[in-house]
Amino acid sequence: MSPHLAQIVFLIGVFGWGAIRIPHEIKNKRKNRIEVSQADRQERALLLISLTGLGILPIAYCLAPTLRRLLAFADLPFSPVIAWLGALVFVGALALFLATHRQLGRNWSQTLELREGHTLVTHGVYRLVRHPMYTAFFLWGLAQLLLLQNWVVGPAGLIGFGILYAFRVGREERMMHEAFGAEYAVYVTRTKRIIPFVH
Known part of the structure; x- marks a missing residue:
């Protein structure tokens, strides 16, 4: 794999994300009334930070030769093996992304919201x-880190999304506790947040 092909693979992954996310977003906005929302200024800022790291910066890097030249000082020696590993990881990310959307169904929301008739999904x-x-x-x-081997653009996704996660996950879990009470408390005792059996 070449650096150029790695950039194409990354863009295909982003396109795949959109192909999964956009239909769910359109369907949920049309059919589901929001009952509880914490989509405040902090939430919008966190979404923008995450979008910049996972989307705006790396997409611009892949599509704009001028930006790539500006950031050439941060290029790492390109490893095709690492890039292929990145492609496999992106496939795994999209598969998990698709599974979560399908299993959440009408409960899914892009931001901190509970829909009318919201249910706790535990399957x-x-x-x-x-x-x-x-x-x-x-x-x-x-x-992204493995495909775009540049120490500015590569880690931008982990940093941007990591900031969103750090400031959002506690708020989200409090909202779920308020909505589902003891049922959610029991669910918390038998699951981890994002890595099975670890965290």
Whole structure:
């Protein structure tokens, strides 16, 4: 794999993410009324930080030769083996991303919201971790690091999404505790947040 092909693979992965996410977003906005929302200024700022690290910066890097030249000082010696590993990780991220959307169904929301008739999903990948979609985004960030071998652009996804995760996950879990009470408390005792049996 060449650096150019690695950039194409990354862009295909982003396109795959959009092909999974956008239909769910359109369907949920049309059919589901929001009952609880914490989509405040902090939440919007965190989404922008994450989007910049996982999307805006790496997509611009792949598509804009001028930006690549500006950031050439941060290029690492390119390893095809590491890039192929990144491609495999991105496939895993997309597979997990698809599974979480399918299993959440109408409960899915891009931000901190509860829909009308919201249910607690504990089957499928949710048997193993409480936030598998966050796991999928961390895998995307890892794939980005392996595919775009530049010490500015590569880790930007992990950093951007890591900031969102650090400031959001506690708020999300408090919201779930308030909505589902003892049921969620029991669920918390038998699952980890994003890595099965670890964290």
